[in-house]
Amino acid sequence: MDLTFVFPCLNEEKSLGECIAKVRQSLEKAAGLRYEIVVADNGSTDRSREIATSLGARVVPVTRRGYGAALSGGIEAAEGEYVMFADADNTYLYEHALPLYEATSSARADMGIASRIKGEIKPGAMPTLHRYLGTPVLTSLINLFFQGRLSDCNSGFRCLRKTSFQAWAVRSSGMEFASELLIKALKHRAQYVEIPSGLNPNPPDRVPHLRTWRDGMRHLLFIFSERPQMFEWLGLIAVVFATLLQILAVITGPVNFLGLNIFDLHSQALLLLAGLVGTQFYMYSCMCYLRSSDKPSGITRWLINMDEGTLFFLLSGVMLAIALVVLSVFVIWAGSSFAGLNLTHTLVAIVHFLSVPLLLCLGLLGLHTLKRYEH
Template identity: 50%
Template sequence: MSDRPIELSLVIPCLNEEKTLAAALKTAREAIAASGLEGEILVADNGSTDGSRALAEACGARVAAVRNRGYGFALAAGIQAAQGRYLVMGDADATYDFREAVPFVEELRKGADLVVGSRLRGRIEKGAMPFLHRYLGTPVLTTLINLFFGTKLSDCNGGLRAFTRSAYERMKIVSGGMEFASEMLIKSALAGLKIVEIPCSLLRDTRDKPPHLKTWRDGWRHLRFILLFAPHIVFTLPGWVFLAVGLAVTLTVLPRPVYFGSLRLDYHHLFYSIPLLCMGYQALWYAHFERRFVRFTGLLPEVGGRSKDDDRFSLEGWLLTGSGLILLGVVLLGVILVRWFEASFGSLSQIRQGTAAMLCMVLGLQTIMNALIVSMMELKLNHLSSSD
């Protein structure tokens, strides 16, 4: 064994892959030899019961036992146990040829932080990729990541990747499932890491068992994670549109009927504009929640101290605003009750006034409840900031 330090680690997550593991390890060994670097193969065993672990050791790989079941957990444990400063990840089902990762490592040595293999730009063997994955799932998820996070990828789900250890440490990935792949791209983009994409091949799966990937379950996990990190698209933009349209129609129609040529807008249209206004207002609060949630849970650690948005948040100010709205609504209802009393509890048309009163109270209650929830997360975030 060489005394040179390990520079390249090939990390392979494994769960009962005895049939294909030897083929994967063969191309991994050849990749290390072709790279010219001192390397190692590390198999992150996720609880195999079919002899995969013994086979890996017999083929000269180092094995790390991973207790928590999941693709992301296996990769994270394997990467932690690996010794190299250049890391390559690929699957144990021999659907990727590790020899194709040699150019990936060359890109890392030139300054790239993350190199992603694109199956859609490379060669896909017949039957290697399901129709839905190739023409629906992967293109849609890739488009969303490109749109939301400014990447320029053609395949966000490629499993053959290379990255530096320092880049991985900056990603701070926490996902334990298949969404590990999406989180890696999102965190890299948010951290400003240099991402390079290289075509790679996808070989046909020769196993006689179903793949670990579950199309709809894992597709939803990827989508959920993408949306979690894009509140500006999911909530902020629709929120402002709904709020602006709802508020404009409400303020226009609330005082009196309005005519636009032969079109008459009356109080009936408040039944549409007010829910739109409330939905928009709540969507903006949800965007506020989401920005804090990713920090509250550690999904996106705070960088560079508190933001201006944090400094602007004042629980007391929002509580006063909400209370003021509720009080205004109560006053308006009181005026209606007085008029009803003056009419000897007879017929009284106060639809507009009653609608305005209820709107004020609903917005006030929304404001108070949302502000209290945000303040709960602020307590945790302030505690974490003071303890650093």
């Protein structure tokens, strides 16, 4: 086979037949093109399977639920050198199936994308939130983080070389499959092409499978998880910078700098917040490194691979230090007959120096628990 066209399907009886007919009409224009149409059925309870079979499509049952799972199952079952896919909701311009295949195969590219943004989006076809916020933001992030030149990261109309797809090891089962596919391709320095296409409105009686905020967040989380270096260095810089300034605040006390009163209580509180946020960013990066193929820095690698005995003594030491601070404050308070204390500046700094390592240790507990669980 030269090409396999895959439709992910979950109860699409109202539109599936027309989609198959449009794809076939497009591909039949190429003389000698050997192709097949596969419907990756994700548990339909309507007549989708019967319709697909009656129109000459091959039905591949996929038991694992989700958009990405259905596509992965269909692609793995494909017999073509190239695999093309699009939703079975009659919104994509299926007449562009042949132009997309020709553009991809003639360039010997690993992936071709039918860009909705470069083509004509019919009125009502794409919600305003998706068109002017969701898709542009996600596309820009992928381009920025992974050196892409994409125009439409959320297009569900694509053509892939099957061997390239298998090398990328795409694993997502949900809508974030679309982002993972692009990111893995860019990380592998894959060659890709885009053609202008477009989008038609959803049929009036069809309920979209896409859930805007949930699926948008899934895309965002996957993009971030593939860029752990950003959170690693942001976290480290924030923690080190805030801690050094906190030490300086303890040494100098409040000072007047260029007419500004700095290193007073408010400055210390903000430095504490920066230290806490930086620690959380850093620990998030450590979690991401567990599943990423990217390499962490030396200190991060040491923390991830830290011996559990070392972690025990580190956590015990931090907890002991906290207990001693609490006891010391109580003794001082008792010594003043439980009157008011003037330790605020000192305590804010001490909380900073203890809470940052405490959050680090608690994060490492979770990290090492996940490591043990995954193994």
